[in-house]
Amino acid sequence: MALLEINNLKMDFGKGADAARALDGLSLTIGAGETVCLVGESGCGKTVTALSIARLVPAPPAHYVGGEILLNGRNTLTMSARELQAIRGGVVSYVFQDPGASLNPVFRIGNQIKEALKPHRPARATDAEMIRLLKLVGISAPESRLKNYPFELSGGMQQRVMIAMALASEPRLLVADEPTTALDVTIQAQILDLLRDLKQRLGMAILLITHNLGIVGDMADRVAVMYAGQIVELSPAKELLRRPLHPYTQALMNSVPKLRGDVQRLSAIPGNVPRIGKFPPGCRFAPRCPVARPECSDKLPELIEVELGRWVRCPFWK
Numbered sequence: 001m002a003l004l005e006i007n008n009l010k011m012d013f014g015k016g017a018d019a020a021r022a023l024d025g026l027s028l029t030i031g032a033g034e035t036v037c038l039v040g041e042s043g044c045g046k047t048v049t050a051l052s053i054a055r056l057v058p059a060p061p062a063h064y065v066g067g068e069i070l071l072n073g074r075n076t077l078t079m080s081a082r083e084l085q086a087i088r089g090g091v092v093s094y095v096f097q098d099p100g101a102s103l104n105p106v107f108r109i110g111n112q113i114k115e116a117l118k119p120h121r122p123a124r125a126t127d128a129e130m131i132r133l134l135k136l137v138g139i140s141a142p143e144s145r146l147k148n149y150p151f152e153l154s155g156g157m158q159q160r161v162m163i164a165m166a167l168a169s170e171p172r173l174l175v176a177d178e179p180t181t182a183l184d185v186t187i188q189a190q191i192l193d194l195l196r197d198l199k200q201r202l203g204m205a206i207l208l209i210t211h212n213l214g215i216v217g218d219m220a221d222r223v224a225v226m227y228a229g230q231i232v233e234l235s236p237a238k239e240l241l242r243r244p245l246h247p248y249t250q251a252l253m254n255s256v257p258k259l260r261g262d263v264q265r266l267s268a269i270p271g272n273v274p275r276i277g278k279f280p281p282g283c284r285f286a287p288r289c290p291v292a293r294p295e296c297s298d299k300l301p302e303l304i305e306v307e308l309g310r311w312v313r314c315p316f317w318k
Contacts, residue, residue, distance in 0.1 A: 003072065005028075006026060008027055010064070020277025020278075022276045030205050031200070035205070037216045037219060038207060038208070040226035041211060049179055089166075092174075100155065108149055113174075134160075137167070137257065145157075159179060176209065197293075205278060234303070260279060301315055
């Protein structure tokens with residue numbers, strides 16, 4: 001049984017005539033100890049997907065109108081508030097992209113880690129456990145760091161504190177939503193190395209959200225490419241990087257700067273991701289697709305398995 005299984009999830013913002021479909025028939029699984037990268041441009045629905053796992057999207061305006069989210073075999077969409085509180089942190093924890101905005105500026109680091117420990121491991125909400133967590137994420141002199149305020153730490157150290165807080169309740173799934181975006185390149189590499197090491201040591205699964213395809217090869221077992229509220233390609237990471245199949249994935253790969261060979265102008269994807277509620281008919285990537293055909297605007301393509309373990313939402317994949 002998969003640790004996380006999202007089946008045909010449909011979610012709207014608003015109701016009735018004002019409803020705008022944000023997630024449309026989304027399906028995704030993550031096995032125990034597996035790392036899955038969710039990639040795509042801003043506005044594709046990656047963060048909404050991640051927050052939906054533990055029903056953290058405010059409702060209203062969000063309304064789940066179909067599908068299921070099975071976490072440890074239980075559907076989070078039917079859970080009570082008390083049951084959701086038990087899985088938030090206890091089964092799935094989150095690390096967000098801007099630690100400076102996530103940490104409370106008026107409380108010391110130690111107080112904030114203790115608050116993360118209390119709901120699920122109250123007996124371990126001690127200085128010794130907090131020091132252990134800070135050591136686990138590679139923070140030096142953890143005893144003194146417990147007394148620091150967030151502004152006294154660098155961006156990289158703040159992110160390590162956020163990871164320590166996420167690990168405090170020993171979750172089985174860690175959701176990292178672009179955890180390196182606000183950091184410089186050197187610190188980005190350190191955070192990714194830390195996540196990779198923690199996965200191996202703790203045996204947890206990771207859902208890593210990113211728009212940086214350079215991260216995928218280092219971190220992911222599988223990759224889900226998302227566009228306009230849908231998965232358009234799902235593949236083992238190495239296979240996808242070697243030979244992307246969907247035109248959108250190919251366009252993303254072509255827009256990555258090349259470090260070898262002659263320097264050429266970057267290949268940008270024309271246009272923008274359509275707004276929710278304003279999706280074009282048929283294939284949603286068709287207006288931006290370099291190989292679109294007239295029939296692409298007639299019918300929304302299904303996500304089909306075209307090779308073993310490789311799924312594509314395009315009848316003209318190649």
